[in-house]
Amino acid sequence: xxxxxxxxxxxxxxxxxxxxxxxxxxxxxxxxxxxx
Numbered sequence: 001x002x003x004x005x006x007x008x009x010x011x012x013x014x015x016x017x018x019x020x021x022x023x024x025x026x027x028x029x030x031x032x033x034x035x036x
Contacts, residue, residue, distance in 0.1 A: 006035055 009032075013019055021028040 006032070010036060 019029075
């Protein structure tokens, strides 16, 4: 996903109350916050 569609992804996930990821709290979410 790096440099591709991150703004679209953010818009997409706003429709959900819960996001399920693998190791998301330690990697996925911090990575997305840093890039955005």
